[in-house]
Amino acid sequence: MLKRSEVKSLISRFPRFEDNTLSMYYGPRMPKAMIKETEEVVALARKFKEEVVRPLYLDLDRKTHEDLDYIPEEVVKKANELGLYTMWIPKMFGGKGYNMPSLSFFNEEVGSVCLGFANLIGVHYLGMAAVMMLGNTRIMKKILGDVVAGEKTGNPCLISYAITEPTAGTDVEEVDLEARGRLVCHARKVDGGYILNGSKVFISNGHLSTWHTVYAYGDLKRGADTKVALMVRTGMKGFSFGRHENKMGQRACPASVLIFEDCFVPDELVVLNPDLLKSFTKQSPRDINMRHIDYVFSLSRAGVGSFGIGAARGAFEIALKYANETEIDGKPMVDYEWVQCRLAEMYANVRLGRLAYMESNLANQHRGAYNLLQMKPIYYYSKYLPEMYFKMFVTPLLNSRMANWLMSKWYLDWQKPEDQNLTTGLASMAKFSCTDFGVRNCQMALELMGRAGLRHDSGAEKVLRDAKLLQIYEGTNQLNRINLFKSLISPQASPRAAFFEE
Numbered sequence: 001m002l003k004r005s006e007v008k009s010l011i012s013r014f015p016r017f018e019d020n021t022l023s024m025y026y027g028p029r030m031p032k033a034m035i036k037e038t039e040e041v042v043a044l045a046r047k048f049k050e051e052v053v054r055p056l057y058l059d060l061d062r063k064t065h066e067d068l069d070y071i072p073e074e075v076v077k078k079a080n081e082l083g084l085y086t087m088w089i090p091k092m093f094g095g096k097g098y099n100m101p102s103l104s105f106f107n108e109e110v111g112s113v114c115l116g117f118a119n120l121i122g123v124h125y126l127g128m129a130a131v132m133m134l135g136n137t138r139i140m141k142k143i144l145g146d147v148v149a150g151e152k153t154g155n156p157c158l159i160s161y162a163i164t165e166p167t168a169g170t171d172v173e174e175v176d177l178e179a180r181g182r183l184v185c186h187a188r189k190v191d192g193g194y195i196l197n198g199s200k201v202f203i204s205n206g207h208l209s210t211w212h213t214v215y216a217y218g219d220l221k222r223g224a225d226t227k228v229a230l231m232v233r234t235g236m237k238g239f240s241f242g243r244h245e246n247k248m249g250q251r252a253c254p255a256s257v258l259i260f261e262d263c264f265v266p267d268e269l270v271v272l273n274p275d276l277l278k279s280f281t282k283q284s285p286r287d288i289n290m291r292h293i294d295y296v297f298s299l300s301r302a303g304v305g306s307f308g309i310g311a312a313r314g315a316f317e318i319a320l321k322y323a324n325e326t327e328i329d330g331k332p333m334v335d336y337e338w339v340q341c342r343l344a345e346m347y348a349n350v351r352l353g354r355l356a357y358m359e360s361n362l363a364n365q366h367r368g369a370y371n372l373l374q375m376k377p378i379y380y381y382s383k384y385l386p387e388m389y390f391k392m393f394v395t396p397l398l399n400s401r402m403a404n405w406l407m408s409k410w411y412l413d414w415q416k417p418e419d420q421n422l423t424t425g426l427a428s429m430a431k432f433s434c435t436d437f438g439v440r441n442c443q444m445a446l447e448l449m450g451r452a453g454l455r456h457d458s459g460a461e462k463v464l465r466d467a468k469l470l471q472i473y474e475g476t477n478q479l480n481r482i483n484l485f486k487s488l489i490s491p492q493a494s495p496r497a498a499f500f501e502e
């Protein structure tokens with residue numbers, strides 16, 4: 001038998017399996033205050049869920065069927081009053097600076113009652129992440145400053161994220177596909193800015209947002225190499241809204257068409273163009289583009305995973321209540337073993353999926369997009385220093401070239417390729433597993449409830465309609481499976497998952 005010392009010595013001969021079990025390695029390295037902060041977030045989510053969402057969500061869903069033009073502005077106002085649009089904005093930009101992984105717990109909590117309401121808040125942070133991951137501190141300061149001002153004045157200022165085009169959905173989420181996709185959004189360089197033409201479709205919160213992070217192409221035939229990112233403000237000349245979609249679920253959150261007709265976007269609102277970063281990095285525009293896509297989706301796919309677990313949990317809670325309150329042949333349904341097996345499986349799906357999105361967040365936190373903000377000293381520094389300090393000493397620096405250089409270097413040059421593979425791979429895994437768990441639990445709830453589940457007021461049919469959309473957005477689940485293979489399983493991936501080392 002091997003002695004303990006011999007077993008220990010094996011570690012040096014065989015690779016660490018850190019990438020397979022991030023929580024084991026990084027759990028103790030998390031700032032402890034993050035746990036308390038997450039508890040605060042969950043408490044706030046529960047307040048919002050019970051006081052705003054639950055009393056309204058079914059009526060609102062009905063209303064969106066009766067009046068196809070209806071947009072829930074009053075819900076956004078309420079969320080704005082509760083401070084939900086600045087919770088996860090870093091303090092240096094005037095926000096409350098809650099840690100980003102806690103947003104996933106918020107999503108799950110609110111999503112367990114209504115994914116439409118959850119997305120009215122969650123997708124605003126996708127818009128924010130896109131702005132931040134481009135490393136332009138001057139524009140971050142401006143846009144996030146507007147969101148903070150919108151909270152103070154009671155006029156919500158939301159950010160949307162606009163990449164999908166009428167003829168390109170999956171194609172704009174991957175540089176290789178983008179290179180040959182049928183793109184339509186064109187940005188022509190002119191003196192002092194860009195002229196934007198084309199349209200974007202299915203943009204969540206489009207009609208409700210003030211700022212839109214819009215991606216367009218200098219050359220539609222060479223999309224991957226000529227991509228630009230522009231900030232467009234509602235009301236700018238040449239920008240208008242088309243319809244918002246009459247879609248199957250998540251109807252509280254409008255999915256809008258954005259139309260650009262010779263819309264002039266000045267240089268100061270250009271977040272990314274192939275030349276802009278030349279002085280900061282030697283990477284090609286295509287590599288910068290890929291890195292940006294990976295960063296944004298590594299964050300947002302963990303978030304969509306948490307929506308999926310919200311749906312899985314919501315379906316479980318509805319089914320459990322039904323099984324407790326219903327009798328079959330004079331015996332409570334919950335006393336039947338087949339029902340217990342079903343409920344156990346649904347419960348397990350929720351807990352397993354939660355681990356998947358937490359693992360993805362841990363990867364972002366220690367090996368990806370948040371690793372700057374959530375490093376222990378920086379985290380504590382930004383948590384405990386007073387707001388005034390940031391206003392006086394940090395915020396003024398954000399307009400400087402140095403700040404821009406540092407952020408761009410951090411995001412574009414200093415992340416190792418294996419970290420990029422890990423964060424994008426785990427995010428894809430969380431996205432497709434959790435959203436599949438969500439749909440699976442909804443189907444099991446409906447099976448268990450029979451015709452009662454089909455009634456609108458049961459909530460069960462609505463959560464299935466809502467959950468199905470999750471398998472499509474933020475990259476279809478098929479695309480995410482391919483991405484997981486490419487980034488962590490294929491022979492070209494670096495490093496390969498240690499569990500599967502030959």
Ligand SMILES: Cc1cc2nc3c(=O)[nH]c(=O)nc-3n(C[C@H](O)[C@H](O)[C@H](O)COP(=O)(O)OP(=O)(O)OC[C@H]3O[C@@H](n4cnc5c(N)ncnc54)[C@H](O)[C@@H]3O)c2cc1C
Binds near residue numbers: 163472
């Ligand atoms: C409710 C909702 C909200 C949304 N919100 C936003 C938003 O805020 N901002 C935004 O920009 N977009 C948004 N979208 C768009 C979303 O990102 C796209 O729907 C998604 O990327 C899929 O694109 P598609 O619908 O065009 O499907 P397609 O790309 O047409 O795909 C159709 C099918 O083909 C498969 N497929 C396509 N290409 C490949 C490939 N290369 N290899 C293998 N299989 C492939 C897909 O997996 C899918 O099964 C939203 C969509 C929905 C439904």
